Structures are given as structure tokens and as C-alpha cells.
Amino acid sequence: MNAIELEGLTKDYGEVLANDDVSFAVERGEIFGYLGPNGAGKTTTIRTLLGFISPTAGTARLLGQEITDERQLLEAKRNLGYLPDNLAFDETATGREILELHASIKGDDRSEELLELFQPPLDREIREYSSGNVQKLGLVTTFMHDPDLVILDEPTSGLDPLLQRRFTEFVRGERDNGVTVFFSSHILSEVRRLCDRVGIIRNGRLVTVEPVETLLERSGKVVRLHAVEPIDSNDLKIAGVHELESHTVSGPDGPAGGESGASEPEYTFTFTGDVNVLLERLREYKLHDLSIEEAPLEDVFMRFYGENDLDDESTGTDRVAAGTGVEGGNDV
Ligand SMILES: Nc1ncnc2c1ncn2[C@@H]1O[C@H](COP(=O)(O)OP(=O)(O)OP(=O)(O)O)[C@@H](O)[C@H]1O
Numbered sequence: 633m634n635a636i637e638l639e640g641l642t643k644d645y646g647e648v649l650a651n652d653d654v655s656f657a658v659e660r661g662e663i664f665g666y667l668g669p670n671g672a673g674k675t676t677t678i679r680t681l682l683g684f685i686s687p688t689a690g691t692a693r694l695l696g697q698e699i700t701d702e703r704q705l706l707e708a709k710r711n712l713g714y715l716p717d718n719l720a721f722d723e724t725a726t727g728r729e730i731l732e733l734h735a736s737i738k739g740d741d742r743s744e745e746l747l748e749l750f751q752p753p754l755d756r757e758i759r760e761y762s763s764g765n766v767q768k769l770g771l772v773t774t775f776m777h778d779p780d781l782v783i784l785d786e787p788t789s790g791l792d793p794l795l796q797r798r799f800t801e802f803v804r805g806e807r808d809n810g811v812t813v814f815f816s817s818h819i820l821s822e823v824r825r826l827c828d829r830v831g832i833i834r835n836g837r838l839v840t841v842e843p844v845e846t847l848l849e850r851s852g853k854v855v856r857l858h859a860v861e862p863i864d865s866n867d868l869k870i871a872g873v874h875e876l877e878s879h880t881v882s883g884p885d886g887p888a889g890g891e892s893g894a895s896e897p898e899y900t901f902t903f904t905g906d907v908n909v910l911l912e913r914l915r916e917y918k919l920h921d922l923s924i925e926e927a928p929l930e931d932v933f934m935r936f937y938g939e940n941d942l943d944d945e946s947t948g949t950d951r952v953a954a955g956t957g958v959e960g961g962n963d964v
Pocket residue numbers: 645648649650668669670671672673674675676677717953954955
């Protein structure tokens with residue numbers, strides 16, 4: 633039995649078709665990343681799965697239970713942990729009181745271990761918490777009853793890098809113990825570290841479900857190199873270089889150097905090839921600096937799951953499709 637199954641799940645808000653005939657399955661014991669640009673429809677799917685909003689059409693099953701049947705949904709929720717995107721606890725309660733409340737509702741098999749791991753403050757009122765501390769408390773309440781399935785909406789937002797690493801190791805351990813993890817994310821490095829498979833949603837429609845390796849092969853790296861002397865751009869046209877751009881920047885001594893020759897060339901491009909081949913090619917040049925970074929997930933959506941895939945499938949109505957824009961555009 634799959635942990636999650638969606639069959640033609642559709643949510644029509646009237647002005648926005650937020651989920652359009654979405655079907656896929658999440659297997660037991662896998663970590664499945666649900667990815668898409670802002671407004672693509674991820675939270676709508678999650679909130680529909682949890683019964684907070686009703687689907688316009690289609691259905692879904694959580695741990696084999698129909699979400700449209702109240703009794704079955706309640707049964708599934710006994711074994712489910714959920715971390716919402718805009719987590720809000722009672723502002724006047726302390727962390728300890730929140731934990732006691734959650735323990736009384738759903739049980740508490742693991743809070744001791746989780747408190748040691750995530751260390752939220754317990755004796756302060758929630759209104760004094762930073763957003764990171766709210767998230768830490770949320771992770772404890774999500775896992776404290778030892779659920780079989782967890783649904784996490786952007787789980788690492790607000791966590792510092794150390795806590796993010798702890799969270800990653802913890803979630804991997806849970807997966808190894810048979811827990812199924814379904815989470816939404818914007819962050820490619822998080823997806824790389826965690827996911828077995830990913831589903832990508834755009835404009836309310838599922839674009840693909842694929843192993844995370846396939847996404848990573850496509851996504852590439854953003855390369856920025858600052859050379860001492862100009863490089864013939866033909867020399868940089870090697871397999872896997874896309875969107876090559878050149879700029880002029882100040883040399884390492886800065887614009888105050890006074891010399892007219894203080895400007896030096898900088899090249900940026902996305903690279904999807906073998907990084908060893910690139911480094912071998914670059915050995916011929918004298919460089920001041922070189923950076924190779926993870927591509928922003930938004931760029932990957934744009935490049936591989938972009939407008940052209942979907943625009944021609946318009947239904948002909950003048951409604952707004954969910955998530956047509958990609959925010960924070962990048963010049964690479
Ligand atoms: N209650 C609502 N009424 C009308 N439209 C809504 C409602 N909730 C969401 N939408 C719209 O549905 C679309 C999908 O929103 P949703 O929050 O599911 O996207 P998302 O992928 O989770 O986005 P983000 O990554 O920004 O959180 C958006 O266009 C949003 O404005």
C-alpha cells in the first residue's frame with residue numbers, strides 16, 4: 633500500500649485553478665519532495681490532503697484511508713505528523729504548555745529525544761519566540777507521537793545551518809525506520825540532501841514525478857569566474873555551458889586603484905556537464921576567483937519546466953492559472 637495516493641485531485645477557487653487533476657503516489661518509506669514555484673499549488677494539495685479544504689473533484693488516500701470520508705481521515709491522522717508553512721501556536725502559552733496540549737491529544741512517545749535534538753525554549757511564552765524557535769517547537773510537535781507518515785510544508789524555514797543539518801540527519805533516520813516523509817521545498821540543496829523522488833507542480837498541474845537524481849542532472853551549477861585577462865567566449869563553449877554572460881568588474885585592488893586597466897572580465901554561466909572537464913579547461917587561464925554554486929530551484933523550474941511546456945494547454949478561459957510567475961528572477 634502507498635502512503636499517499638492522489639487521484640485527479642482538483643481545487644478550483646473560482647479565480648484560480650490551484651490544483652488541476654493532480655495524480656501521483658508516494659511510496660511507504662520514501663522521502664518525497666513536492667516542489668514548485670511560488671503559488672504553484674503545493675500548499676493547496678497539502679491542505680486538501682489534510683481535510684482543511686475540500687477538493688472540487690478527485691480524491692486522495694492517506695495511509696489507505698479516504699480523505700473525503702471524515703471517519704477514515706481521522707483514522708489516518710492518528711498516524712500522521714503535520715508541520716504547516718505558517719506555523720502559529722497560542723501566543724500566550726509557553727512551549728511546555730503547547731507540548732502538554734499536543735501530548736494530551738495525540739500522545740507523546742518521543743518528546744524527550746526530540747527536545748534534546750531541536751532544543752526549543754520551553755518556559756517562555758510563544759510571543760517571545762523567534763521564528764526559528766517556533767519552527768523547532770513545531771518539529772517536536774510533528775514527530776512526538778511517532779507518526780508513520782509526516783507532511784512538512786517548508787520544514788527548514790527559519791532554522792540555522794546547524795539545525796538544518798540535524799533535521800536532515802533526523803529525517804533520514806526516520807526514513808530508514810520506515811517513516812514516509814512528504815515535504816514541500818524551494819531549496820535545491822535541501823532537496824538534494826533529503827529526497828528520494830520529487831514531484832514538480834506548476835500552474836496547479838503536476839509536471840513530472842522523477843528520481844531526485846534526474847532533477848539534479850538537469851539543474852546544474854551556477855559558475856562565476858573572475859579572470860585576470862579576457863577569455864575568448866568560444867573557449868568557454870564546452871559541453872554543458874548554458875547562458876554564458878560576460879561582465880566587467882573591478883580588479884582585486886578595487887576601482888580606487890587609479891589605473892585605467894583596473895577593470896577585469898567576469899564570466900557567469902550555468903553548467904550541467906562534468907565539473908572535472910570544466911576545471912581542466914580553466915587551468916589554461918589565470919583566475920582571481922572561481923565560485924561554483926547550486927542553481928536556485930526557481931531557475932531550474934524556469935529552464936526545464938518552464939512556460940512553453942504549459943501555455944499551449946490553456947483551457948481558453950480567462951482565469952488565472954496558479955503560479956504563473958517565478959519570483960526573484962536571476963540574471964544568469
Ligand atoms: N483560499 C484561497 N482562495 C483563493 N485563492 C487561493 C486560496 N489559497 C490559495 N489560493 C491561490 O491558489 C494558488 C496556489 O496557492 P498555494 O498556496 O497552494 O501555492 P504554493 O505552491 O504553496 O505557493 P508558495 O510556495 O508561495 O507557498 C495561488 O495562486 C494562490 O493565490
